[in-house]
Amino acid sequence: xxxxxxxxxxxxxxxxxxxxxxxxxxxxxxxxxxxxxxxxxxxxxxxxxxxxxxxxxxxxxxxxxxxxxxxxxxxxxxxxxxxxxxxxxxxxxxxxxxxxxxxxxxxxxxxxxxxxxxxxxxxxxxxxxxxxxxxxxxxxxxxxxxxxxxxxxxxxxxxxxxxxxxxxxxxxxxxxxxxxxxxxxxxxxxxxxxxxxxxxxxxxxxxxxxxxxxxxxxxxxxxxxxxxxxxxxxxxxxxxxxxxxxxxxxxxxxxxxxxxxxxxxxxxxxxxxxxxxxxxxxxxxxxxxxxxxxxxxxxxxxxxxxxxxxxxxxxxxxxxxxxxxxxxxxxxxxxxxxxxxxxxxxxxxxxxxxxxxxxxxxxxxxxxxxxxxxxxxxxxxxxxxxxxxxxxxxxxxxxxxxxxxxxxxxxxxxxxxxxxxxxxxxxxxxx
Numbered sequence: 270x271x272x273x274x275x276x277x278x279x280x281x282x283x284x285x286x287x288x289x290x291x292x293x294x295x296x297x298x299x300x301x302x303x304x305x306x307x308x309x310x311x312x313x314x315x316x317x318x319x320x321x322x323x324x325x326x327x328x329x330x331x332x333x334x335x336x337x338x339x340x341x342x343x344x345x346x347x348x349x350x351x352x353x354x355x356x357x358x359x360x361x362x363x364x365x366x367x368x369x370x371x372x373x374x375x376x377x378x379x380x381x382x383x384x385x386x387x388x389x390x391x392x393x394x395x396x397x398x399x400x401x402x403x404x405x406x407x408x409x410x411x412x413x414x415x416x417x418x419x420x421x422x423x424x425x426x427x428x429x430x431x432x433x434x435x436x437x438x439x440x441x442x443x444x445x446x447x448x449x450x451x452x453x454x455x456x457x458x459x460x461x462x463x464x465x466x467x468x469x470x471x472x473x474x475x476x477x478x479x480x481x482x483x484x485x486x487x488x489x490x491x492x493x494x495x496x497x498x499x500x501x502x503x504x505x506x507x508x509x510x511x512x513x514x515x516x517x518x519x520x521x522x523x524x525x526x527x528x529x530x531x532x533x534x535x536x537x538x539x540x541x542x543x544x545x546x547x548x549x550x551x552x553x554x555x556x557x558x559x560x561x562x563x564x565x566x567x568x569x570x571x572x573x574x575x576x577x578x579x580x581x582x583x584x585x586x587x588x589x590x591x592x593x594x595x596x597x598x599x600x601x602x603x604x605x606x607x608x609x610x611x612x613x614x615x616x617x618x619x620x621x622x623x624x625x626x627x628x629x630x631x632x633x634x635x636x637x638x639x640x641x642x643x644x645x646x647x648x649x650x651x652x653x654x655x656x657x658x659x660x661x662x663x664x665x666x667x668x669x670x671x672x673x674x675x676x677x678x679x680x681x682x683x684x685x686x687x688x689x690x691x692x693x694x695x696x697x698x699x700x
Contacts, residue, residue, distance in 0.1 A: 270488055270489060270491070270534075271487065271488040271489075271490070271491045271492050271493060271494065271534075272488070272494075272534055272535065272536030272537075273301075273484075273488070273494045273495070273496050273524060273528070273530060273534050273535055273536060274297070274493070274494070274495050274496070274536045274537040274538070274539065275495075275496045275498065275521050275524055275535060275536075275537070275538045275539065275598075276289060276290055276293070276495060276496065276497055276498060276539045276541065277496075277497075277498030277501075277502065277519065277520070277521065277538075277539075277540065277541065277598060278498060278500065278501030278502060278519070278540075278541050278542070279501065279502050279503075279540045279541060279542040279591055279594035279595065279598070279600070279603075280501045280502070280503055280542055280543060280546055280547070280548075280587075280590070280591075280594070281500075281501050281503045281504055281546070281547065281548040281549070281552075281554075282499075282500040282501040282504055282549070283310075283501070283543075283547055283549065283572075283574070283581060284501060284541040284542055284543050284606055285312075285541060285543065285606035285607060285687055286311055286327070286497065286498065286499075286541050287310075287311025287312050287321075287322060287327045288311075288312065288327075288606070288687065288690065288692060288695075289539075289541055289604055289606070289685075289687065289695075290311070290326070290327035290328060290495065290497050291327050291328070291330060291331075291692055292692050292695050293495060293539075294327070294328040294330075294331045294334055294495070295331065296493065296495075297328070297334065297493045297494060297495040298334065298335060298487070298492040298493050298494065299328075299334065299335045299336070299337060299484075299487060299492055299493070299494045299495070300326040300327065300328030300329075300334060300335075300336050300337070300494075300495050300497055301326060301336070301337040301338075301339055301484065301494060301495070301496050301497065301528055302324070302325075302326045302336075302337070302338050302339060302342050302496075302497050302499065303339045303341045303342065303496050303497070303498065303523055303524050303527030303528045304339075304341040304342060304498065304499060304500075304517040304518060304519060304523045304527045305341075305342060305343075305403075305498075305499030305500055305515065305517050305519070306323075306324065306342060306343040306344065306345065306376060306401060306402075306403050306406070306499075307323040307324050307344075307345050307348040307349075307376075307401050308323075308399040308401045308403050308499075308500070308515065310322075310323055310574065311323075311327050311497075311499070312690070320355075320359070322352065323348055323352055324338065324342065324344055324345075324348065324349050324352055325338070325349075325352055325353075325356070325363060325367060326338070326367075326497050327497060328495070328497075329356065329361065329363055329366070329367060330359075330361065332361070332365070332366060333366075334366060335366055335367075335368065336363075336366055336367045336368070337367075337368050337369075337370070337478075337480060337483070337484070337528075338367070338368070338369045338370060338373055339370050339373070339480050339484075339527045339528040339529070340370040340372035340373050340480050340481070340527060340528070340529060341517065341518075341523060341526055341527020341528065342370075342373050342527070343373065343374045343375070343376050343403065343406045343407065343410075344369070344373055344374075344375055344376065344418065344472075345375075345376040345381075345401065345402065345465070346375065346465050346466075346468035346469060346471070346472060347378075347454065347461060347464050347465045347468055348401075349468065349471070349472060350464070350467075350468035350471045350472075353471060363475075364474050364475050364476075367475055367476075368475065368476045368477075368478045368480075368483065369418055369472065369475050369476070369477050369478065370418065370477075370478060370479070370480030370481075371417065371418050371419030371422075371477050371478065371479060371480075372417055372418070372419065372479075372480065373417060373418045373480075374406055374407075374409075374410045374415045374416065374417050374418075375406070375415070375416045375417065375418060375420075375421075376401065376402040376403070376406045377402075377406075377416065377430065377433060377434065377437075377465070378434075378453065378458065378461055378462045378465050379433075379434050379437035379438065379441070379448070380402030380405040380406045380409070380437070381400065381401065381402035381405075381453055382437065382441055382446065382448045382451060382453075382458070383402070383405040383437055383440060383441065384398055384400050384401065384402045384403070384404060384405050385400055385446070385451065386440075386441055386444040386446040387404070387405070387444075388400065389444075389446075390444055398550070399550075403515065403516050403517075404516045405437075406516075407516035407517060408516070409433070414433060414436065415433075416429055416430060416433055418472065418477055419477065421469055421472065421473065421477075422473075422477070426469075480528060480529055481528070481529025481530070482529075484528050484529060484530055485529070485530060485534075488530070488534055496524045496527075496528065498519055498523070498524075499519065500515045500517075500519045501519060501594075502519055502520055502593075502594040502597060502598060503590060503594065504519055505517075505518055505519045505520050505523075505597075506518060508520065508597055510552045510553050510637045510638070513550065513551050513552025513553065513638075514552075520597050520598050521535060521538055521597075521598040521599055535599075537601050537602065538598050538599050538600045538601050538602075539600070539601070539602055539603075539604060539684075540594065540595055540598060540600035540602070540603050540604070540681075541603075541604050541606060542586075542591060542594075542603065542604075542605060542606070543570075543586075543605070543606050543607045544586060544605055544606070544607055544608040544610065544611055544671075545566055545570075545583065545584065545585055545586050545607070545610065545611070546583070546584045546585065546586060546587050546590075547566075547570070547572050547581040547582060547583050547584075548581065548582045548584075549574050549579055549581050549582070550579070552638075553637045553638050553641070554582055554584060555584075555587060555590075555620065555623060555641045555642075555643045556584035556585045556586070556587045556620045556643045556645075557582050557583070557584040558583055558584045558585070563582075563583045563584065564583075565614075566583035566584075566610065567580060567581060567583045569610045569611075569612075569613070570583070570607055570610040585617075585618040585619055585620055585643075585645065586619045586620065586675075587620045587643070588619060588620055588621055588622075588631075588675075588678055588679075589620065589621075589622065589623055589630075589631045589632070589633060590633065591675075591678075591679060592631065592678070592679055593633050595679050595681055600679075600681055601681070602681065602682055602683075602684040603675075603676075603679070603681050603682065603683045603684065604683065604684060604685045604686070604687065605672065605675070605683055605685075605686050605687065606687035607687065608655070608668065608686055608687065608688060609654075609655055609656050609687075609688045609689055609694075611650060611651075612650075612651070612652070612653060612654055612655060612656075613650075613652065614650040614652070615649075615650050615652060616647055616648070616649065616650060617647070617648045617649075617650050617671065618645040618646070618647055618648070619645065619646050619647075619648065619671075619674075619675075620643040620644065620645055620646075621644055621645070621646050621678075622643075622644040623641045623642065623643060623644065624641075624642040624643075624644055625639075625640075625641050625642070629644065648667070648670065648671055648674070649667045650667060651664075651665035651666075651667040651668045653665055655668060655688055656688050656689045656694060657688075658688060658696060659696065660696065661686070661696055661698045664686075664696075672686070682698075683698065684697065684698055685697045685698065686698070
């Protein structure tokens, strides 16, 4: 019987999961997305070309590997079609090795209108939504109003679609939201909706599967499966910095409900984290930097959202948050990314503890939105270019000390270090 290994982010997303999935894909038969939607932006770089995926798993560039979109994911047909066409420009026919669960829910155009209306109504309390319709779609799923991929095959799909659309329009009227003049992806609502409907014929060309049966049959056949997470642990709807979170379970537990497997099928859990922290949108960020160091991190790391283009907030590595994330996910090994961004820093800081409620603590409080003051430790930087280093032993001693400290603090080995965006810039260790 096979096992599902899990790869997920341990921070607020943008940890570099796409690249690492691409690097690890040769070791697996199947790459499966288990949650989230096109609010994800997984960036891969090879042969001098940058690729950004939003819905399709990051193993799609390996033609001999199967990719699966699980039932825990949500799909916008307009965005999905654009993604498929982008791949065609690279001579990749995604329909040959991508399978989609019939139970995957659909983001219909009015979900995006609701997202915009809700966010606008929050005023100064905005959560920083990507406005992709994620929250309203998961709301309809939970409220049992949703439409799923399998419904596209039914004779009365348009009846279901129009009924849900009408419900949404009634809600929009309560917000005095003029949806007819709202622009989506540089298109009028009517134009966007028509392209969304036209894309139904595109997704029907794919293998629409009963994901839970397919995945479990593959496990029985000893296939190696890698579950690819989107967003990050600290954005989990239950355990993240609520309400500044996404609408799905981004932790290992989400693999079971997002693909249809039992907990005993989980194998390795690979946690990805940056050598520093970033966050997009609103919400607490204890180690955030508002000075020239934060600006330098943003510029050196090119920290701009791959989905939204928004500048990311930047700060030092947060160890209490990292320990929390490894605990929730049962992480068995770590991969650190973007460590090369710190090449020119003379001093590197790291948050060991918080000062909260007149006490030092490593515990993330229930009300994380209250004031939390980080307690920093300082480490000497290596002040040198490590992008072309091929083996761990050849890293500068100060860099190895930084990695050793992190490993000791979380008591989990770091098995690989990413030294640049290209798939070849990855140093593996025997740990």
